[in-house]
Amino acid sequence: MFLHGARNETLWPLMGPPTVWALHFAAVYGWAAVACAKATPDDSMFLAARWGIGALTVVALAMIAYAGYRAWQIWGFGRFDPPHAAGTETDRRRFLGFATLLLAGLSAVSVIFVGLPALFIAECTW
């Protein structure tokens, strides 16, 4: 009712890719923090965390890629140029698709940024 437009559309998909980024961020931060706080002498927890963060990063990128593909589809696969400023349902839909696609790009870059430390940092202490 509230956030819905015609054909049961809502504003929520726009938030999808950055929400995946946020969940990924919270998960990798939490995992690393617990692994370091509860570290065992053999470092196995931290190693597990590094692999886990890698896996989470792949999963998050896959989810963003899916959301981005859907958005690309809704936008019309780039056949129509912005600004999508007309007062029509078509333009409103293309605008949301395009904006979501842009957000998917930003979210993907940010997920990669945040995932990278697990590749390079090999221990908790310094």
Place this chain on the structure above:
Amino acid sequence: MTATTDTAAGLPPPGSEADLARRRAQEERLRKTWETPKGIRYWTAVNNTEVGVWYTATAFVFMLFAGLLALLMRAQLAVPDNDLISADLYNQAFTLHGTVMMFLFAVPIFEAVAIVILPQMLGARDLPFPRLSAFGFWSFVLGGVFVCGSIFFNAAPNAGWFMYPPLATDEEQSGIGADIWLLGLSFIEVASIAAAVELIIGTLKCRPPGMRINMIPLFAWYILIVAGMILFAFPPLIAGDILFEMERMFDWPFFDPERRGDPLLWQHLFWIFGHPEVYIVFLPAIALIAMIVPTFAQRPIVGYSWIVLAAVGTGFLSFGLWVHHMFATGLPTISLAFFSAASEAVAIPTGVQIFVFIATLLAGRVIFAVPMLFATGGLAIFVIGGLTGVMVALAPFDWQAHDTYFVVAHLHYVLIGGMLFPIVAGIYYFYPITSGKMLSMRLGKIGFWLMFVGFNVGFLPMHFTGLRGMPRRVFTYPGGLGFDWLNMVSTVGAFVFAAGVGVVVWDVVRPKSREPYAPRNPWNAGTLEWLTTMPGENWGVRSVPFITSRYPIWDQPNLIRDVDEGRGLLPDAEEMKRETLVTSVLDAEPIQCLRVPGNAWSPMIAAFTLGGVFIALTFKWWIPALVSGVAFFCVLMFWLWTSTSLIPEKPEKDVGGGLVLPLYRSGPASIGWWAMFITMTGDATAFASLVFGYFFYWTVHADFVIDGGGPGVLWPMIAMGLLLASWAVTLLARRWNSADRPLPARLALVTAAVLAGAGGAAGLMGPYTHGMAPTTDVYPAIVWILVIWTAIHAAVGVIMLLYCLARSLAGRMTAVYDIDMRNVALYAHFLAMTAVVTFAVVGLFPLIN
């Protein structure tokens, strides 16, 4: 639906005598309905045109006060070994300077400006909850005066604006100032969340027909995002404030390492709020630039979707940056790296916005009027602040620069360039909307150059003072360390900057009664706020037009004429009631004619009584706090009972052009339901922060959960069961009420209330029967906090259920007119969720640990 603007059925031909008579009669009724009260009752006004202007003016007064404190500090630092002011007064001055600038200027000014211009921009008569805006304003005034006034009694907070324990939890060191900070600002945070509710719903639901989501002014996009950020940023601070004040008031050891507390938890909670806050401050100011740039380039913005990307993207990423304020605290390197990476990533959307503005200016014919001077000058300053931001986002550099004047320089470049200059640009730009007069272009230019030059002379040297090793927050320094002359230059610059601010302030307040009114739409802008006449009327928009463009005044011929002649929607106030349109979120189709409440004392009295509670608690005056709390409760009940969920005299009305809209909607179709949803989202965030606290302690202590020292399993499970039963029975009450079976519905309401009350009490029984002493250790303390939080929410649930019962008995809640019941059912969902999490954490988690 598409023809509402021009061919409204049954109107006399334009220009005829009959048409003029119709228009005059409508205007008379509208003017009377939206009239501002005279005399003492002026202060009961709730219309956005009054409240917004008061709000803006008050925020500026606080800004000037904090600016004077800054000058005092700069005077003290001008020469080495100065004794102009004492170390203690200096501590109070810098703490209050930061606190006031952030909490009493930067955040409120965005709410204030949005209250003034958002309804105008959206062709609405007012925001959906005008009394809530008024309540927020009065809370802000009272809390602000309380916090600022403390310095005149030598009792201001003095531990820095982020109040780190253990300094700020030490009663000897920090005195009553810390309590004033915690309670005074908690009170204002409540007002900010109220504004967030108002602005989210205002943006999404109170637009003119035709203004689909791809056409809303960019300002509205930013406001939507920022209001959403407030919901997730302020509650962690409120949770932190609760823990902090429990430690100061009752010696619960949340931040005391001797009893297994941890000062770092405060830093986390503060900066989970504090970093998004920077963007909460910055984005609305950029939003002003996004309105100003197209006007002075005389063309639509280039890259509307890219701005939306930037606003939404920054809104999210800003929550992944908080630890970059804590790089020097010894967290694991990998944690630092996550935050360093996210801090670099946020530069992407920030940069996108700046390139969009540059592209728009390149593509248009730029007119360099005063608002553009401030906008571009601000951006130039901000870019420098952004670049030093990229530097300090790198942990190794930050370790060198941490807590030096380099950081002071960085944050002032960000905030003054990214916030203050755009705000001044906005004042010059929007001033005609509030007063009908223009500001002086000559004074504006003088003010700009004084501010721009003064700022750079004042703050650029601080980068070098910092790199040469001067720490921030020192009240003096010995001579010969290499920063004597740098400090003198900074002081000179600060006074030049202040002179510029003085010129701008004079321009705003100087008498203008002899000056002519500005022409209508003086900047030839394209958006709806410029429909206003000079001087404006209280009704907002004469009639609500149908929108077909992002810049309707530029692109829709006859728009102004049709609006003026009452050919849009809601051209009249036949019943002499204040009304505005509610439209659907994505496509802005009209779905309701909303009656908004008018002027009243209740918002002001509610704010003052609630403020009384906070102020009395500061001084530990328990009885006055209780009395004030009871008074607040009574005012609140009066307010709700007399002005919310009113049953209209007819189910629907013709809003013009043959369009008939309902006057009452409930459940997810009503704005009240969404206000509850948004408020409870904020509430859930605060709760999540407390739960985070529990698990934070669990990670830092190997044996955090004391064996046999917890609340047991039995009582938590009983409490969870009772509260879930209360939830189920509340849903039954809603069902029976909808089915027009009042008797079972009322019985269910009573049952649900009893179950909720019993559930809350059972929750408290767990720690009570196990003799958990919250002052001995952080584990019992955090368990107590979680169950008390849940019990208070259960008690609020009891009040809500009994309120529904009373409404039903009084005939004010029926099967059709059931806003109250549906909102309370929504609250019940949140209460059930809170109960499940709390009792699973305190009762079951110790078992698996």
